[in-house]
Structure formats: C-alpha cells, structure tokens
Amino acid sequence: MPTETVSAFRKIANTTVDRRVLLAGAMGAATIPLLAACSTGGGSGTKKTETFTFGSNASDPVPKKAYANMVSKFITKTKDKVTTNTVDHNSFQNNINTYLQGSPDDAFTWFSGYRMRYYAAKGLAAPIDDVWDKIGGSFSAGLKAASTGDDGHQYFVPNYNYPWGFFYRKSLWADKGYEIPTKFDDLVTLAKKMQADGIIPIGFADKDAWPACGTFDYINMRLNGYKFHLDLCAHKESWDQPKVQKIFDTWKELLPYQDPSALGATWQDAATALAAKKTGMYLLGSFVTQQFTDPAVLADIDFFAFPEIAVEGQDAVEAPIDGLMLSKRGGQNQGAKDLLAFLGSPAGQEAYYAIDKSNLMTVKGADTSGYSAFSKKLAGVIADAKNISQFFDRDALPAMASNVLEPAMQAFIKDGTVDIKNLESQAKTLYAAQ
Amino acid sequence: MTATPRGDVVASAGARERSGRFGRRRRSALLTRRDKIVLAVMVGIPTLIQLVFIWIPTLLSVGLSFVRWNGIAFSDIRPAGLSNYTYVFKDYPPFWPALEHNVLWLVFLGVIATPLGLLLAVLLDQPLRGSRIYQSIFFVPVMLSLALIGIIWQLFYSQNAGLLNFLLGTAGTPRAVDWLGDSNVNIWAALVAATWRHAGYVMVLYLAGLKGVDPSLREAASIDGANARQVFFRIVFPVMRPINIVIIVITLIESLRAFDVVYVINRGTNGLELISALVIQNLVGEGQVIGVGSALAVILLVISLVPIIIYLSRTFKKDAA
DSSP states (O other): OHHHHHHHHHHHHHHHHHHHHHHHHHHOGGGHHHHHHHOSTTSSSOOSOOEEEEEEOOOSHHHHHHHHHHHHHHHHHHOOEEEEEEOOHHHHHHTHHHHHHSOOOSEEEEESSHHHHHHHHTTOBOOOHHHHHHHGGGSOHHHHHTTBOTTSOBOEEEEEEOOEEEEEEHHHHHHHTOOOOOBHHHHHHHHHHHHHTTOEEEEOOOTTSSTHHHHHHHHHHHHHOHHHHHHHHTTSSOSSSHHHHHHHHHHHHHGGGBOTTGGGOOHHHHHHHHHTTSEEEEEEEGGGGGGOOSHHHHHTEEEEOOOBOSSSTTOEEEOOEEEEEEBTTGGGOHHHHHHHHHHTSHHHHHHHHTTOTTSEEOSTTOOOTTOOHHHHHHHHHHHHOSEEEOOHHHHSOHHIIIIIIHHHHHHHHHHSOOOHHHHHHHHHHHHHTO | OOHHHHHHHHHHHHHHHHIIIIIHHHHHHHOOHHHHHHHHHHHHHHHHHHIIIIIHHHHHHHHHTTEEOOSSOGGGOEEOTTHHHHIIIIIOTTHHHHHHHHHHHHHHIIIIIHHHHHHHHHHHHSSOTTHHHHHHHHHHHHHSOHHHHHHHHHHHHOTTTOHHHHHHTOTTSTTOOOTTTOTTTHHHHHHHHHHHHHHHHHHHHHHHHHHTSOHHHHHHHHHTTOOHHHIIIIIIHHHTHHHHHHHHHHHHHHHHSOOHHHHHHHSSOTTOOOHHHHHHHHHSSTTOOHHHHHHHHHHHHHHHHHHHHHHHHHHHHHHHO
C-alpha cells in the first residue's frame, strides 16, 4: 500500500521535472520559480541554484561510484552545484573530531548511534527536522528513532543498513543434516555435533578487535534485553554487575566452538574459511557476502538470526545504519538539505543501490524488485525486528569500544577470564572525560 | 640522522679550535650591526622552531595530562589532578605489559640485534666481492615504508599461507603456529622483524666507524703478534668508542619509540602492547582520550629523558674537558 502511493508520488515528481525543463525552454527562466512553487514533487521550495560540498567516506570503489550516481541524479533533478570530497574511509572516521570543528563539508556521510547523538549534542551537526517533515512518512519508527538526537530533533538521514547474524552454506548443512537453532542450547548442541564431524563450528576472526563486539552485543541483548544494551553502552548501567558477568559466562559456553585461530585472522580470512566449508557458520554483518566472489558459493549462502537465550526472543537485530548528516554550516544551506531529503526518498536510495548492492535500502517504497531472494530475506529480518541496535562501537563511546572492551574481549578469547570490576573503573574514567 | 651526533661533535670541536685562535680579536673588532642582525636571525629562527615544534607541544602535553577533555571546545576542559596517572598505573590493563614489552624490546635489541649489526659490519668490511651489494641488501629494510613492512611480514608469518609455516611443513594443518595472533609468540615474531630493521641500521653506522679506524693501529697490533680476534676486541672495538656510545643511545631510543612493526601487525594490541602504541591509540582517532593519552606520552617522555640526559651530560663533559 505505501509502496503504491510513494511510487505514484515519484511519478508526479518525475513528470514535474520533465515538464519544468520543457517549459524552461519554451517560456523562459522567469516562470520557473512560479511553477516550482506550485509543484508538490519538486522537493525544495526555493529554486535558486545552491552550491555546496559533500564530504564522503566512501573511498572503496563500489560505494564511491554509488554515491557519485546518487549525487549526479540529484544534480539532474535540482541543478544545484555539488562538489564531492571523498576521503579514505578510516581516516575520515579517525579525523571526524577535527573535521567537524574545522571547515567541514555541508553534508557528510556518517553513522547512526552514539557518535551521531554525541556530535549533535555538541552542536557540531545541524538539526534537520524540516527534512524529516518531508521524508518522515517513508521511514519506520525505529529508523526515525535511530536518526534522532538526545534533544528530540532529527540529525541524520538513513541510507542503507545491513543485518548481523549467522551465515552458513546451505549445501553443507543439507549434507550433514544440520538444523537451524532457534534456542541457545540448540546452538551449543549443533556446535558439538559439528565438532564431532571435524568442522570448526563457528567461524570467528578478531585480529582487528571489533568483530567480537557482534557476539557480545547479541548475547547481551538476548540475555538482558535491548534497553540494557543501550544503557550499558551509554554507561547508565554499571559494568560491575552480575548481568554483565552473565554475558561472559554464557559466551564461555560458545568459546570452545569458535575458531581457535580467531586472534590472528581478519573477517576476510574467516569468510574464506566459511566458503571453503572449514567452518560451519559465521556470525558477521551481511557485508560478509562481498567476500564470496564465486557466484556458486554466493548462491549457497543462507542466514539465520542469533538464537534466543532468556528474554525478548529474537526481537532485536543488530543492523548498523549508514547515512548522511549536515554540519553546522550545512544547516544554513537549502541545497544540502535537499540532498538529504533526496537520499531519504526512494529515487535517491535506488540511485545508490543501483551501484552498491551489498546493503539494503531503508526507505519505504523503494523499488526492491532488484533484490535477490537472499537480500529479501535479510530485509525481512530487519523489517520484522522490534529493536535495531547499531553495534557496540557505534552505540557506545568509541573509546570504550576500542580502548577497553575490545582488548578485554581479546584477552577473554585467549583465556576465558574477564575482570568486570576493571571494565567499570575504566568506563568511569572514559565517560567522565566526555 | 644518526651520524649527526658524532658529526656535530667533530664540527663543534673544529669550531672551538678556530675560535680559540681567531675568535677574540674578530668578535671585538669585526662584529658590525649587520653581523649582529644575521646572528640574531640565525639563532632566533632555530630557537623559534624549537619552541614552536618541540617545547610548546611538550608543555601542552604535560598540561593536558592533568585534565579531562573531549577535544572539542576549550570550555569543556576540566581539571583532573593526578587521576589520569592513577588510571594508567592502576586501571589500564595494557600499561604494565606495554612497559614489560618495551624492556624486552631493549634487551632483545641490545643483546641480539645490535651485536648482529656489528657482526655484519665486520664481515662486510672485509675486502669481499660484492660487499657493496650485501651492504645495500641489509640496509634496505631501514628504508622501507611501514606499509611494505606490513605486507612483507604478513607473507612470512601468515598462519595458512605464510612462508614460515610452509617451511615448517605445518601450513594448513591445525598445528600451524599463529605467529601474529598467538600472544605467546607474536612478540617474538615482531622482535625478529624489528631486528631485521635495526641490524641494518647498526651495520651502516659501524661500517662508517670501521672505516675511520686508523689501519696502522691494526698493523702495529698484528706485528706485536695479536690474532684477528684480539685485534678486534682489544684495539678496533675500543677505538670506536664514540660510535659505540652513539649505538647504545640509538638502541635505547629505538626500543623506547618502537612502534611501526607492532602497529602494522595489529595496532599494538593482543600481546604486542608498547607504550608508543598506547599513546597513539589514546590520542589519535576514535579512541581519543586526550588526558590519558597525554599522561602516557609524559610517562614515555620521562623514561626517554634518562638516556638522553646521560648522553648529553657525557657529550658536554667531553666538550668541557
């Protein structure tokens, strides 16, 4: 139902543009503002040509081309002048502090989560409630909440997201007669069986320290609930309590079945091991599929959600969202706001998705006919989720993730011990510095 | 860079001689207004550069180590007293392992890498065919960039595709050693990589030093009946004393600022903690905690001051004598 209305809306928008172009030739430029003011689908109200810059962290070839396609569609539509500045992905992330305080671009790529809310609260990002007035109807309540700062204003427009879960090879599971576990105990039983069959049950790679956050988050949310995950990330809950100890105790049951060479392997290594059927399943984000270059392997990959443990069943899904924000200066620029509104429309997200198909569009009414059955399944998991988490290093203070929890998890993977008292005293110092 | 300390000593000694002979007369008679301006500029600019690039940042780091700050607005700076230091010493788990690793690094470089460099220098100082080529080969690691070093050692140490496990015949089997991921062995793997760089460096310095040893000393010793070993340990090595001191200081400093090898392996985590890597982790990027990072930097500075002071006091003592 919403799909139809939105695509009808899009049709109107397209025809208005076409008509406007024709009329511009026939009747002269002076009439354009008048017509545009009448049209509903034109996007922005003002029709003067805006000039602004767009800072992108999409330095990998595919996302880079995807954003370029989105921007060029936007330029065709609005005739604005947009300069895209692409910066290496990791450098962009590492320098965000200085970037936002210096002379940032008007619009820039960023993530939902703590870091979005943090810069919003510090006044380094511009609220875009007026953009959300236009696009709000095409996003779910969960996505709107994920775009909202602590002050209740919106600061972020989602582009795409991707779910985390267990990936496995259908043919291997069919051969051995494995069944998808929905309860944690079933997972352990299955892992035991796989081990007996000479397969490493759970692929795992943590050389880069961040992938283990996925396991931590899921066990936490399944044990203590989504709210506790958020509060722990925001340090509203103490780390020094039985609930946190329970996360690690539960994890310890899985530890013997996770790839023992995890600490020396990258996620790409683990993906290769899954493709080679050396491991039975692998908990990662759906970007893992980028690594399966053999179409036969890719077609053989399937997905299941992290099994339920104690509370909330399988309600929560870890699905980090990437999108756009406006810098303080960008908040003054109508063109930059129009770009965000465009990305919040099916046309904008389709333009991006046309190039980069490894992620899922977030806007309602986007044309998903190009989705593979697998992508549809992933999208369904997100759509059905009651709560969407962003991954520990996006939901929590980044220093808490990179300096405290990630090294602690590496030590835990090594010897199965963790000192939650120490985690708490570190958390206290780090959050106090903010 | 490393040849400079010695070069400076020589140059300044020469300058001293000259000024002793002509200095007094020239200073009183020939120091015109223009000379004074030139002098002021020549002293002023380096001083300014020192001030801007070394002293001010150092003092700022010291200052920042006593505050809590998120790095955004200056109004967010809050005094923290010694809490950043107590955090580092008491609550920060990687700190003590990092310190141990730095000490281990020093011992390893001092006991293995530096003597290895000396050995290479002595061997290549012989009239050997293609000596230059060997020298270049051993010096190449010193010139390589971080990224290349990372790739080279990845090829060597990788658990399933690496050369080392292939040679051991364990590649692809469960017995394959995880050279970079196993925290019991990765520090040794990193030390071997560091030795690979350090030995080349030391070799070049000693080659220069050996060239500077007066050949007549060797001849005299040989005539007196000393064998090759005695000539080296009793004559050549002691004669190279200035170089030896430079090498000791370099080895000390290299082990304190050791960083690149562990950083390319895993950014200095999981058994490869080093103080310099902790400083970077806490000061640069997303994990930025300015107060803690500054406190770590100050600790590293204080440790580094010890060998620097010893070195400088020796140099000045010699100048004064």
